[in-house]
Amino acid sequence: MTEPDGATELDADEKTGLRFKHVTTRGQLDQLEQANIQEGLQWLSRKKHPEILDEGFIRELHKRLFGKVWKWAGSFRQTEKNIGVDPRQIPVQLRVLLDDVRYWAEYRTYSPQEACLRFHHRLVHIHLFPNGNGRHARILTDMLMSKVFNDPPLDWSGGHDLQSMGERRQAYIQALRKADQRDYSALFEFAGLEGDK
Numbered sequence: 001m002t003e004p005d006g007a008t009e010l011d012a013d014e015k016t017g018l019r020f021k022h023v024t025t026r027g028q029l030d031q032l033e034q035a036n037i038q039e040g041l042q043w044l045s046r047k048k049h050p051e052i053l054d055e056g057f058i059r060e061l062h063k064r065l066f067g068k069v070w071k072w073a074g075s076f077r078q079t080e081k082n083i084g085v086d087p088r089q090i091p092v093q094l095r096v097l098l099d100d101v102r103y104w105a106e107y108r109t110y111s112p113q114e115a116c117l118r119f120h121h122r123l124v125h126i127h128l129f130p131n132g133n134g135r136h137a138r139i140l141t142d143m144l145m146s147k148v149f150n151d152p153p154l155d156w157s158g159g160h161d162l163q164s165m166g167e168r169r170q171a172y173i174q175a176l177r178k179a180d181q182r183d184y185s186a187l188f189e190f191a192g193l194e195g196d197k
Contacts, residue, residue, distance in 0.1 A: 011079050014130040017071040032069045037135065040065035044139070052143050053098045055091070058128070061140060066132045077130045084127025093126045105148050112149035113193050114184075116141050121179040121187060154191050 023029050043064045044050070051057050063074025076090045085093050097119065104115045120141040127133050142153035158168050175186035 011130075014070075014072065014077075014079070017130075019069055019071060029069070033066060033132070033135075036068045037065050039068070041139070044143075050143070050147070052140065052147055053102055055094055055098070058094070058140065062129055062132060062136050065136060065139070066129075070131065072130060073132070074129075076128055079130070081127060081130075084125065090126060090128055094123075094128065097122050097126065101144070101148075111193075112145060112151045113154065113191065114188065116145050116149065116154065117184065117187050117191055117193070119144060121176060121184070124176055125180060156191075 018029075020028075020032060023032065040061070044061065059074045059076075066073035076087065077084070078087050080087065084090075100122075101115065101119050104110055104118075109115065110118065120137050123137040123140065124133055129136065138154075138156050145151045145153050156172070171186075171190055175190040178184075178186040
């Protein structure tokens with residue numbers, strides 16, 4: 001399977017976690033994952049007051065979004081990737097991030113949009129799971145916007161399919177990479193927040 005730019009390459013052990021052995025193309029995998037994500041979003045819509053800033057909820061959400069496709073869904077990755085922190089640091093880095101976001105929300109350190117974009121970047125940068133991190137992080141960020149900051153979700157796709165390789169996806173990946181260097185301007189611009197630099 002050829003991975004699109006910005007996608008995480010799976011190792012052999014992770015690929016064995018695929019529940020459907022007949023899948024041979026990225027398109028087939030994308031269809032299965034999208035169907036699972038839709039089921040996960042239905043589960044999420046029934047949650048009245050989810051504890052968004054909780055490791056258990058974050059793992060459960062990933063499992064609901066990808067668990068019918070991947071056996072390891074909801075489990076932190078155990079291997080090094082081309083992106084992300086050392087796997088042994090994932091629980092610690094996630095805890096620090098969640099504490100930071102609680103602080104940002106309580107003391108209004110940033111605007112809601114900026115706080116959510118910073119959260120999104122750091123969550124993707126930690127790279128909790130073997131796969132599905134970007135989609136999981138976008139859904140979780142939208143929940144943070146609506147449930148914690150009482151604001152509408154961000155427009156990630158801008159009318160495009162963010163999963164398929166195109167200008168919008170390239171801009172998203174480049175903005176995340178720039179944020180890795182502590183420059184959030186491209187990510188803010190991507191989300192239409194040019195003034196929040």
